[in-house]
Amino acid sequence: MLSRAAFGLALLRRRTCFIRTYSDSAKPLSTPKEKGTSEKILSSCPENTVLAGLNYLKDQPPVVAKADSEYPEWLWKLIETKEIPNDGPGGRGEKMRMRKANKQRIKEQNFLKTQ
Amino acid sequence: MSKAAQMARAQVVRILIPACKAAPTPPVGPALGARGVKSMDFCKEFNAKTAHIEPGVPTPTLITIQPDRTFTFITKTPPVSYFLKKTAGIEKGSGKPGQGIIGTISLKHVYEIAKIKATDDHLKHLRLEAIASTVIGSARSLGLQVVA
Numbered sequence: 001m002l003s004r005a006a007f008g009l010a011l012l013r014r015r016t017c018f019i020r021t022y023s024d025s026a027k028p029l030s031t032p033k034e035k036g037t038s039e040k041i042l043s044s045c046p047e048n049t050v051l052a053g054l055n056y057l058k059d060q061p062p063v064v065a066k067a068d069s070e071y072p073e074w075l076w077k078l079i080e081t082k083e084i085p086n087d088g089p090g091g092r093g094e095k096m097r098m099r100k101a102n103k104q105r106i107k108e109q110n111f112l113k114t115q
Numbered sequence: 116m117s118k119a120a121q122m123a124r125a126q127v128v129r130i131l132i133p134a135c136k137a138a139p140t141p142p143v144g145p146a147l148g149a150r151g152v153k154s155m156d157f158c159k160e161f162n163a164k165t166a167h168i169e170p171g172v173p174t175p176t177l178i179t180i181q182p183d184r185t186f187t188f189i190t191k192t193p194p195v196s197y198f199l200k201k202t203a204g205i206e207k208g209s210g211k212p213g214q215g216i217i218g219t220i221s222l223k224h225v226y227e228i229a230k231i232k233a234t235d236d237h238l239k240h241l242r243l244e245a246i247a248s249t250v251i252g253s254a255r256s257l258g259l260q261v262v263a
Contacts, residue, residue, distance in 0.1 A: 042263060043221060043222060043223055043263050044221055044262050044263060045221035045222075045223045045224070049223075051202065051223065051224055051227055052201060052202055052204070053198060053200075053201025053202045054198060054201075054202065054224070054227050054228065054231065055169075056168060056169050056172045056193055056198075056231075057167055057168055057169065058166075058167055058168060058169050058170075060169075063227055065221075065223045066223075071222075071223065071226060072243075072244075074244045075222050075225075075226055075247065076222065076263060078222060078225070078244070078247055078248060078251060078261075079222065079251065079261050079262075079263065
């Protein structure tokens with residue numbers, strides 16, 4: 001039978017097992033959206049920036065960047081890296097991954113042969 | 116191919132000429148003269164055709180020379196690398212692409228360049244998205260980083 005004090009100590013000891021031994025910064029609160037606008041800023045190039053060098057015709061006015069929303073949706077996905085799908089053994093993903101690995105191996109072997 | 120057969124075929128010359136500035140001097144002169152074309156005639160026609168383009172802009176042309184020494188030519192839009200270099204403000208592309216970034220370009224620039232190239236005849240069957248990906252590929256080869 002544990003006395004009250006001993007019980008408290010035991011609880012404390014149990015609690016000490018759960019003390020973190022690493023540091024972790026507190027999660028930041030979600031930043032409040034800009035007042036009035038619900039649009040995200042997609043581009044580093046704000047509206048009405050002059051795009052230099054693209055007016056190659058004579059007497060063509062300087063080409064100017066439009067607002068983010070006026071560009072098609074696919075534009076913002078062009079620089080995303082392609083993810084190879086994982087559809088299990090025998091699927092397209094495995095084939096793509098193997099081909100990529102084989103090509104890389106051939107390139108490395110060829111390079112080593114030049115050394 | 117025998118000499119006679121060679122003479123009987125139309126020859127094609129691919130050359131990059133600054134707009135409105137074709138001259139009989141090299142590289143245009145010898146390239147055409149060797150195939151029997153009067154370079155002065157070509158220059159006058161070329162300068163007339165590229166009068167709407169800012170002078171000095173490199174214009175790829177394809178000159179087809181018939182066996183009877185008459186010629187026709189097609190002009191295309193300036194090379195993508197020319198536009199990219201002008202937009203990024205660099206003179207030459209990187210000597211070691213992939214091993215360092217020498218400039219940055221926005222996706223909006225890529226879009227506008229793709230729009231210009233889409234007016235070309237040999238690209239009109241492609242989606243604008245496809246042309247834009249080729250522009251990004253050229254930017255990567257020059258050592259430019261494409262940012263949103």
